[in-house]
Amino acid sequence: MSEEKKKKVITPDIALLHAMRYCAYQERCQQEVRDKLYSFGLWTDAIEKIISELIEQGFINEERFAKAYAGGKFRIKHWGKRKIELSLKKRGISSFCINKGLQEINEQEYIETLKDIISKQTKKSKETNPLKRNYKVAQYCISRGFEGDIVWDILKLEGD
Numbered sequence: 001m002s003e004e005k006k007k008k009v010i011t012p013d014i015a016l017l018h019a020m021r022y023c024a025y026q027e028r029c030q031q032e033v034r035d036k037l038y039s040f041g042l043w044t045d046a047i048e049k050i051i052s053e054l055i056e057q058g059f060i061n062e063e064r065f066a067k068a069y070a071g072g073k074f075r076i077k078h079w080g081k082r083k084i085e086l087s088l089k090k091r092g093i094s095s096f097c098i099n100k101g102l103q104e105i106n107e108q109e110y111i112e113t114l115k116d117i118i119s120k121q122t123k124k125s126k127e128t129n130p131l132k133r134n135y136k137v138a139q140y141c142i143s144r145g146f147e148g149d150i151v152w153d154i155l156k157l158e159g160d
Contacts, residue, residue, distance in 0.1 A: 012046045019050055023059035027068040030060055031092045066093050066101030074105050078113055081105065083145020111154070114146050118154055 010018070018040070019033055030051055037047040054060045066088055073079040073087070081102055088098045121140050127133035134155050141151040 010040050010042075012042060012050060015040050015042055015046070016050050016053060019054055020057075020059055023054060027065045028060060029062060029065045029069075029091045029093060030055075033060060062093055062097045063100050066097040067104045068101075070098075070101035071104045074110070074113070078117060078144065080114070080141070080145030080147065081110070082147060086145075111150070114141065114150065115154055115158075117141055117144065117146075118151070118158065122158075 015037055022036055033051060034047055037050060070084050073084050085098055118137055121137045125133045125136060127136060138151050138155060142148050
């Protein structure tokens with residue numbers, strides 16, 4: 001039988017230092033920090049005090065996190081706005097911060113990236129029927145988080 005890994009209980013002061021280091025390494029949202037602090041075996045009231053201290057000192061900023069997250073996921077992983085939005089909601093980010101984060105994505109870059117993905121998927125597809133091929137390409141793009149109406153508009157333009 002496998003033994004459960006025991007949580008190492010540390011004091012709130014030490015946990016604050018760990019959390020500061022954790023947040024300084026890269027942008028974090030409140031929920032990520034909260035989960036990390038729970039793994040230290042702290043109580044809820046101590047965790048909330050630490051989080052409020054981190055916010056006051058500027059280690060945690062939800063808007064800054066949303067901007068960095070949205071920009072990174074779009075540029076590096078080529079995610080669409082819907083997938084980014086859902087992922088941020090899952091992390092407990094407010095709608096205001098999500099909108100600020102999505103504004104970081106340049107519309108022209110967004111369309112160009114989508115066109116590149118459509119082009120690559122069309123070339124990859126072994127489907128000979130153009131309707132089925134377009135459907136599969138559209139499904140792929142929509143699964144990446146791109147809006148269906150934009151995907152279909154680009155597919156129609158390229159089909160003409």
